[in-house]
Amino acid sequence: MTAATETLNPIQGGHADEAHGHDDHGHHASTGWRRWVYATNHKDIGTLYLWFAFTMFIVGGLMALGIRAELFTPGLQFWQPEFFNQLTTLHGIIMVFGAIMPAFTGLANWMLPLMLGAPDMAFARMNNWSFWLLPPSALLLVISLFVPGGAAAGGWTLYPPLSLQFGMGMDLAIFSVHLLGLSSIMGSINIVVTVLNMRAPGMTLMRMPMFAWTSLVTAYLLIAVAPVLAGAVTMLLTDRHFGTHFFKAVGGGDPVLFQHIFWFFGHPEVYIMALPAFGIVSQIIPAFARKPLFGYHSMVYATASIAILSFMVWAHHMFSVGMPATAQLFFMFMTMLIAVPTGVKVFNWIATMWQGSMSFETPMLFAVGFVCLFTVGGFSGLVLSIAPVDTQMHDTYYVVAHFHYVLVAGALFSLFGAVYYWLPKWTGYMYSERMGKFHFWWSMIWFNVTFFPMHFLGLAGMPRRIPDYPLQFTDFNTLASVGAFCFGLGQLIFLYNVIHTIRGGVGKAPANPWEGSHTLEWEVPSPAPHHTWETPPAREVVEKGLKEQLL
Amino acid sequence: MRFPRALGLAALLPACTYAIDGKYTFQTPQTLIARDISDLHAWIMAVIVVIFIAVFGVMFYSIFKHRKASGHKARHFHENTTVEVLWTLIPAVILVIMAWPAAKVVLAQKDTRDAELTIKATGYQWFWGYDYLDHGFGFKSKLATPRNQIEDYHRDSKQKDAHYLLEVTEPLVVPVGTKVRILATSNDVIHSWGVPAFGVKQDAIPGFIRDTWFKAEKEGTFRGQCVELCGRDHGFMPIVVQVLSKDKFAAWVEQKQKEAKAAADDPNKVWVRDELIARGKTVYEANCAACHKSDGAGGGAFPALTGSKIANGPIAAHVGIVLSGKGAMPAWQGLSDTEIAAVVTYERNALGNSVGDFIQPKDVKAARK
Amino acid sequence: MNVENGVHDPHYFVPAPSRWPIVGSSGLFCLALGAAFAMNSVSAGKWLLLAGAAIIIWMLFGWFGDVIRESTHGQYGKQVDYSFRWGMSWFIFSEVMFFGAFFGALFYMRVITVPELGFDSTTHDLLWSGFKEAWPVATGPKVDAYHAMAPWGLPAINTALLLTSGVTLTWAHWGLVENQRGHLKIGLALTLLLGATFLGLQAYEYHHAWTEMQLTLASGAYGATFYMLTGFHGMHVLVGAIMLATMLGRVLRGHFDKEHHFAFEAAAWYWHFVDVVWLILFVFVYCI
Numbered sequence A: 001m002t003a004a005t006e007t008l009n010p011i012q013g014g015h016a017d018e019a020h021g022h023d024d025h026g027h028h029a030s031t032g033w034r035r036w037v038y039a040t041n042h043k044d045i046g047t048l049y050l051w052f053a054f055t056m057f058i059v060g061g062l063m064a065l066g067i068r069a070e071l072f073t074p075g076l077q078f079w080q081p082e083f084f085n086q087l088t089t090l091h092g093i094i095m096v097f098g099a100i101m102p103a104f105t106g107l108a109n110w111m112l113p114l115m116l117g118a119p120d121m122a123f124a125r126m127n128n129w130s131f132w133l134l135p136p137s138a139l140l141l142v143i144s145l146f147v148p149g150g151a152a153a154g155g156w157t158l159y160p161p162l163s164l165q166f167g168m169g170m171d172l173a174i175f176s177v178h179l180l181g182l183s184s185i186m187g188s189i190n191i192v193v194t195v196l197n198m199r200a201p202g203m204t205l206m207r208m209p210m211f212a213w214t215s216l217v218t219a220y221l222l223i224a225v226a227p228v229l230a231g232a233v234t235m236l237l238t239d240r241h242f243g244t245h246f247f248k249a250v251g252g253g254d255p256v257l258f259q260h261i262f263w264f265f266g267h268p269e270v271y272i273m274a275l276p277a278f279g280i281v282s283q284i285i286p287a288f289a290r291k292p293l294f295g296y297h298s299m300v301y302a303t304a305s306i307a308i309l310s311f312m313v314w315a316h317h318m319f320s321v322g323m324p325a326t327a328q329l330f331f332m333f334m335t336m337l338i339a340v341p342t343g344v345k346v347f348n349w350i351a352t353m354w355q356g357s358m359s360f361e362t363p364m365l366f367a368v369g370f371v372c373l374f375t376v377g378g379f380s381g382l383v384l385s386i387a388p389v390d391t392q393m394h395d396t397y398y399v400v401a402h403f404h405y406v407l408v409a410g411a412l413f414s415l416f417g418a419v420y421y422w423l424p425k426w427t428g429y430m431y432s433e434r435m436g437k438f439h440f441w442w443s444m445i446w447f448n449v450t451f452f453p454m455h456f457l458g459l460a461g462m463p464r465r466i467p468d469y470p471l472q473f474t475d476f477n478t479l480a481s482v483g484a485f486c487f488g489l490g491q492l493i494f495l496y497n498v499i500h501t502i503r504g505g506v507g508k509a510p511a512n513p514w515e516g517s518h519t520l521e522w523e524v525p526s527p528a529p530h531h532t533w534e535t536p537p538a539r540e541v542v543e544k545g546l547k548e549q550l551l
Numbered sequence B: 001m002r003f004p005r006a007l008g009l010a011a012l013l014p015a016c017t018y019a020i021d022g023k024y025t026f027q028t029p030q031t032l033i034a035r036d037i038s039d040l041h042a043w044i045m046a047v048i049v050v051i052f053i054a055v056f057g058v059m060f061y062s063i064f065k066h067r068k069a070s071g072h073k074a075r076h077f078h079e080n081t082t083v084e085v086l087w088t089l090i091p092a093v094i095l096v097i098m099a100w101p102a103a104k105v106v107l108a109q110k111d112t113r114d115a116e117l118t119i120k121a122t123g124y125q126w127f128w129g130y131d132y133l134d135h136g137f138g139f140k141s142k143l144a145t146p147r148n149q150i151e152d153y154h155r156d157s158k159q160k161d162a163h164y165l166l167e168v169t170e171p172l173v174v175p176v177g178t179k180v181r182i183l184a185t186s187n188d189v190i191h192s193w194g195v196p197a198f199g200v201k202q203d204a205i206p207g208f209i210r211d212t213w214f215k216a217e218k219e220g221t222f223r224g225q226c227v228e229l230c231g232r233d234h235g236f237m238p239i240v241v242q243v244l245s246k247d248k249f250a251a252w253v254e255q256k257q258k259e260a261k262a263a264a265d266d267p268n269k270v271w272v273r274d275e276l277i278a279r280g281k282t283v284y285e286a287n288c289a290a291c292h293k294s295d296g297a298g299g300g301a302f303p304a305l306t307g308s309k310i311a312n313g314p315i316a317a318h319v320g321i322v323l324s325g326k327g328a329m330p331a332w333q334g335l336s337d338t339e340i341a342a343v344v345t346y347e348r349n350a351l352g353n354s355v356g357d358f359i360q361p362k363d364v365k366a367a368r369k
Numbered sequence C: 001m002n003v004e005n006g007v008h009d010p011h012y013f014v015p016a017p018s019r020w021p022i023v024g025s026s027g028l029f030c031l032a033l034g035a036a037f038a039m040n041s042v043s044a045g046k047w048l049l050l051a052g053a054a055i056i057i058w059m060l061f062g063w064f065g066d067v068i069r070e071s072t073h074g075q076y077g078k079q080v081d082y083s084f085r086w087g088m089s090w091f092i093f094s095e096v097m098f099f100g101a102f103f104g105a106l107f108y109m110r111v112i113t114v115p116e117l118g119f120d121s122t123t124h125d126l127l128w129s130g131f132k133e134a135w136p137v138a139t140g141p142k143v144d145a146y147h148a149m150a151p152w153g154l155p156a157i158n159t160a161l162l163l164t165s166g167v168t169l170t171w172a173h174w175g176l177v178e179n180q181r182g183h184l185k186i187g188l189a190l191t192l193l194l195g196a197t198f199l200g201l202q203a204y205e206y207h208h209a210w211t212e213m214q215l216t217l218a219s220g221a222y223g224a225t226f227y228m229l230t231g232f233h234g235m236h237v238l239v240g241a242i243m244l245a246t247m248l249g250r251v252l253r254g255h256f257d258k259e260h261h262f263a264f265e266a267a268a269w270y271w272h273f274v275d276v277v278w279l280i281l282f283v284f285v286y287c288i
Ligand code: HEA
Pocket: A157, A270, A271, A273, A274, A316, A317, A335, A336, A338, A339, A340, A342, A343, A344, A346, A374, A375, A376, A377, A378, A379, A380, A381, A382, A384, A385, A386, A390, A393, A394, A395, A399, A402, A403, A406, A407, A410, A411, B048, B051, B055, B090, B091, B092, B094, B095
């Protein structure tokens, strides 16, 4: 992998682009492993994030296959129930904190300075730390699999009192979450400050790319909720080892208190995994519709509204704990309300396509796939938000179907789109369009085969987090398992395509391979030199792109 | 509700979802609430499907008509306040229309007043205990599917029953047409008591009591499962409810009360050690073996009782930890004095321990203070 | 601050590759693994903990050493200064949210859980018959008896100490801005002294509570929130004091002038933040 990453980001020698005057750098770059371990360059760190995220995606995906294999037929075939629960828990934690979030942070690292005309992230050294906290956290989770009692097995939500019962594996998970939180907070501070303080002259807040906006709002959400999660797991820790009673009724505590704190974090967290995806799609669709983004301003306001509303809906995950009716109603109404700004986004994307001059390269395919399937996931979310209906669906596979539509077909598809979109900029080569299209259609088909049947399972009442199930659920489970293996296999095509591109792909990429993209990153050569915008881009350069985007 | 119900049914008819019970959609509703939920769902689905078709109809029209390959030139408009206001307001109005009937069902679901029968449902790792508070008896309801149908590691498991994983040793029995209030609580971790056909799902939270209700309309047997991850055997703690006619139910209650009386321990009886050990073994297997294992070896976070300092130390501390719990060890306040005396005696004189002492129920009673 | 593109350094300072982050990560990894081991009585745990702590201290010296060097060499322009200001503000915001989680727990238990457990009704009497809640001395059905903290003794003195320290710190800042170094030094030293006294009194209070009032972490909702809130606050006072001590050290070496002293201001912001947390804490933990 190192060989691959070396080529992914070759250090540019003297032949940097004169026009932007980044000929010499204040300091010499290190080489070999030091380049990655001591890195302060946003592109190197972005690359690290992206490879880390992909590795975690494979690890979490293999765990998902472990789950699906067990659920292929009724009866226990492969795992003891304890281990099945560990698989589910680690799959959730690794996908959320290891794959999706770092991937978005990696993209922000790579692209924000380029898009905004900044020489680097605002705090380049801290940026390194944000990344290098991730491998140790992942390592802690891996170690937890091998300690007595095994890894945490209480679901990624870690509800007490169940999570008070496990052994050391749970403590390792708690500390891992602490480190991940630290990483997220520092990474987010970096993103917020970069966006607020490092934009090129002329690039005002209301003219910067949507991806910068969504990254900004996402980072804000993370700074607000990551510490809350840290607080929640700290209380778990003291309840486990230091005799406190936060979550135990004997001492006046309450297991439901944990759920409130967790979901106060957890709901904004799901938008942390959705907003950057919205940003990516808002870059890709205008580029391939060859038309400026429709309703830029309302897109910004919608993003902000979603963020604000996301703090007021958390208890929709807890409709069955037995809250008073007034609380049920409040959280139900607020949750439904989120459909309005999200709808504004969907409508704006479609209006952007309307009357465009569209072409369907791989990034666009993934973006359109995203819009369709995310909406399906959003609609199932809306069904769940109706409290009485949630009585039937809560903790069933309907919920699993819902969140994989928004997470896999949402967050993950947008990430695939982003990688194809920016790969020429990163490597200097074009990827294979044929392989890309194949990857899209393959993923699209098998994704739906895997997760659509889960709606039916949930409606019929199959609980989630079970290693074995009653017989009437057999058919759809078998179907889902087949789909999962095929979907997973398809991701090998993606991996191959990326490595193939790094090695030269189907030819050299021009500075701007896309007809309709006008943001600043396309003004620097491909591959992007190691140092870019060391002096801010000239005002004309900035204005030119903004004018194309009618901003 | 009538209008949305009709609309919802119309939307669902083509999919024939009602035809195949319990596989594509909800189990056939057996209570008013379950029917309301089903109707709400149908109506929301109708709205959603219509919106979906409309929105993506537009998108796919555009995808086919406005492509570069077919020579379409982009028109560079990028703002229109009127449509933006419209597509903010219209969804908001649709949401209000959806929220209104939903709110009514929420209020109905929450109204547990005037119940005619109250049953306490306690979650244990990993089975349910039911106490008929109005009638003074109770029992435990455990998975009845034999282990050898479940474990299939060597491809030699037996043919599975029709109600595989959904059968219990003794179901909850309720009368038809009666408002039954369920008080859900738990002895250890959070479980959740749910019966889809009744439209009921209530988390059972240790140390708290939360209630829900149902009024079954038909006699029959209805099944559900624990729906909150509760550890190893979360997938193996089913809920089975048998609905009887009021007469049969009364007869059943009478018989249960008789049985309970016959089995009840005389609190003033003075026990000898071996009696307590024998009794303690059943109590232990039923309540403690889940964590401490049948042979007392424990495992993971659960300490071994064999050779344990507490089980071999002063008996007062032993009774103390069983009564008040510690960390992940539940407080066993729910066991009777006799049961506690028996299980403590058992632990001290079996499982590889041989302390030799024992305790009488009345001393347990004193220790409860 | 200038969100709409005010300042642009001709060359925004981007630090050279650095080994401190990875050192810090290794330290935290040892700390985490060590703590998990120690809590589960694995003997290697405490050594790992110690090693982790040592590595972190080494990292802090190295990293801040670099930052101070870069700063005194004039490598930080106006735009970098803005970055630091934004960065520190958002960091403090994250701290606010961290305390928010614990205050949230306090309010929830106090307003919802404890009254519910103690409420006379057919429901909760089934589980906890006889329990009547009485904040702050009976906050859970099965809690050993303890005494609660009275606000108007030590805690009130501590409040006064912290408030005064806020004033002395501001006074020191004026000294810095008006280029009166003596003034600055005395102000800083006084602030530190007040902070240290606060910590000493707090330690005394803990000792007293633990040994004589039977008030421990296990003393129900009250004990848990009391120790966790005041404990995390105390840790923050400690960190703030270390920051201020560093500033005093730098002042004594002649660092800072009236234009360039963001490190000082950051420490001061932090100190004021810790101050405000205490006020809220004083009201909700001790008084009400
Ligand atoms: C990216 C992540 C993501 C996103 C974006 C969402 C979006 C939404 N989610 Fe989801 N959700 C999760 C991730 C996500 N969710 C996860 C991970 C869980 C489970 C956690 C766990 O328990 O492990 C979960 C669980 C979950 C529950 C709890 C279920 C349960 O456990 O019982 C609920 C209930 O209300 C819910 C609702 C919603 C709603 C209303 C939205 C809305 O934001 C959706 C809004 C979008 C649309 C509605 C579509 C587009 C809109 C239009 C085209 C406009 C017109 C529409 C109308 C007027 C109808 N979600």
